[in-house]
Amino acid sequence: MANQCILRISRELGEIQKAADLSLAAACRDSDVRHVRALIVGPPDTPYEFGFFEFKIRFGKEYPTKPPTVEAITTDRGQTRFNPNIYAGGKVCLSILGTWRGEPGEQWSSAQGLESVLISIQSLMSENPYENEPGFEDARTPQDKIMQAAYAAKIRHETLRISVIDRLEGYLGIDQGRNGPVITVQPEFEAANEEPAWEPFKDLCKRRFLWYYESYKRAIEEEGMKHKDNTPFQKMPFEGGGNSMNGTFQYQALKKRLERIYEKLEEEKQQWIKEGKEAVQKESSKAVNLQRQFEQVVEAYKNQEMVNVELDLVDSNPFLWRLVLFGRPMTNLDGSMICVQIHLSPRFPEELPRAVMDPPIFHHRVSPKGIVCYHTRRVDDMGSHVNAIIQAIEEEAPAYDPRTLVNPEASRLLWGGPENKKIYNRRVRRSAEATME
Template sequence: MGDQSVFRITKELSDLQRNSDLSLAVACRDIDVRNVKALIIGPHETPYEFGFFEFSFKFNKEYPRKSPTVTATTTNGGRCRFNPNIYANGRVCLSILGTWRGERGEEWSAAQGLESILLSIQSLMSTNPYENEPGFEDANEVADKKHQKDYIRHETLRISVIQRLEEYLGISVDGTVAAPVSNREEYDLDMDVMEDEASVPFEPFKDLCKRRLLWYYDSYLATIQKGKEEVKDGTVFSRMPFEGASNTMEGRFNYSELERRLRNIKKALDAETEGWATEGLVAKGKESTVAVNLQRQYEQVVESFKRSDVPHNLELVDGNPFVWMVTYFGKPMTNLDGGLFRIKIHFSPRFPEDQPRVKFETRLFHHRISQDGTPCYFSAPSRREDVKSHIDAIIDSLEEEQPSYDPRTLVHPEAFKLYWGSADDRKMYNRRLRRSVQQSLEDC
């Protein structure tokens, strides 16, 4: 039975990691598939929007006959309860987990699995989460509902996004940033030398959250600006009628402080990205495995551009294999026709563990490019080490003529709203896109 459960868990992990769901991620150490970490990114138009919520799964040997144990770990050290069904102590109340009474047919069955549990938890992160709590009918329908949504939104930003990224980046309370790993004597740039896995904290979502922060930065800022207009700094979170000692979220609103911290995170991320170039030159000098691999891939992509009908160009910045500059020519007979755009790609000495960070140096008003030039694209997880697949995915995201509506790609709020708005909105979007394309030629 034990071997069968390991096979089942491994398959479910593989299936989830292969799909392109932008709101779920799972990972485990190779030596321990029974202990899985999962990340749920909060749904659009809810108080949890684009928050990073982590859960731990423990699978017993009787899985899938018995459900795994699931614990929420994004709780601010057990002090924050984000949902009536997700306790501050980590307990997740779901009928399929046997932790909540449900109707007949809602209990666990072997047909369910890791993905169905994650989707069930994600469904709890609704527009009006307090309606999951028995007794919510006693609450003031307007005032209480809005207040709880307000403080969940505030704490989603403070705890799941800002606090998490500060820890990842080594940012202290006063805004100072710890010396990057590359400046510490114990760090060895040659990634052929690997540390003992057990001695390294398992943080599988660090790079993903950093890249998503760059995607959603403008949305986070817009949420903060809206919060500052609606709630005065210093206002205390009020307790709902159905809340008790084990079901409360205490604190005060302070959106001004959140804005300061978020801007510091963005600066630190940009500095970290720029720092990769310096680290890369050191790695190049040492002829590290990553440096040699990137140089070889660069030469291969240059050759593929020469053989294709598309006149894109590629060069290394200052001869550094860790910084590429792609010159992209807009596709003929589209709104991009005639445009010329320079796209800078930074690689980490830990590539592909750290994925590339991409920025359009030439401004382009596009619903898949943030205001600072960060494109929202996704390449096949199985090809994360293939740079050509990243470049192809970036271009595909620009040229896609009939994309499906997907709020998880909301990286430029203004452009996104126009693109998916009325017919007049779309016309305005196309005019602004064409104007930025024409401007790209003037800036050359």
């Protein structure tokens, strides 16, 4: 029975890790598959947009007959309740977890699993979370609308502050004058030595921060115009007893902190180049492996007769690849010469490459700063990374996926109706043609 439980959990973890859903992630230590950490990226067009919300999930020996226990750990050290159903103390109220009464058919069944639990939690992160509180589902009066907007406003602020900015500052060692290190897990776990420090989503959050930087920046600018700094958050009728979201709006400070994180990530990328050169001089196994992978990818493109692709190493450094993509005729990229630098970490594939287009083109998968949004499941194979980058750039008729919208303006035009799409195509063509100048 125990082996079946372990096999079931391992299979479900593998399915999430191999899936194309960019809003969910899960990981465990090899020594303990029953203790899982999961990350949910906040849904677009909600107060939780592109926030990083982490959970501890413990599977008992009776799983899947009984549900796992789930604990929220993105709570600002137990001080912030992010949702009527996600408490500051970590409790997650869901009928399928047995932590909330539900309607018939909403209880746990062995047909459900880790993914269904994460999707259920993600569904709580709605456009109007105020309605998640029992008794407030049908709030419709003018005062109700005011309270709904006030609740969403402070969630949006704290999503940016706690789940994004505090988290990234902790990863990067940026000191904002706090007492002690910035962490996202609740301190009592570390104090009790329940588990050593472990950050399975560190690289993922760094890469996603770069993807969504413009969205974070835009949210700060727009919300900062609505909420004057030092204005206290409005208390909700269902908050109290240490299970609240208290604080003040501080958007000017958040803007500076956001920009500092971006600068620090740029510095980290330059450090990779330096470390890579040192690894080459020492003839490290990582450097040799990446050199070999580069040669194999180049040879593969020659065999495929990919005449529109050139690949070389910058300064003969296998930790810095340069991809040149010549636009195919009769496409938006016709007449272009697109250059992408692919920065690799000396800790690849634990830290994944960062692809930067210089100069950037106007494109829904390319941020205004040139960050290319791409995804591959074969993370240790550089050929797969290069293919995924090319596919993302050349994609002519993409399916709508809000998690890949790294250029808000381009995305608005592309999916904003026929006339807006014409404008999008025209701007892509013009920016692509400018790469030859």
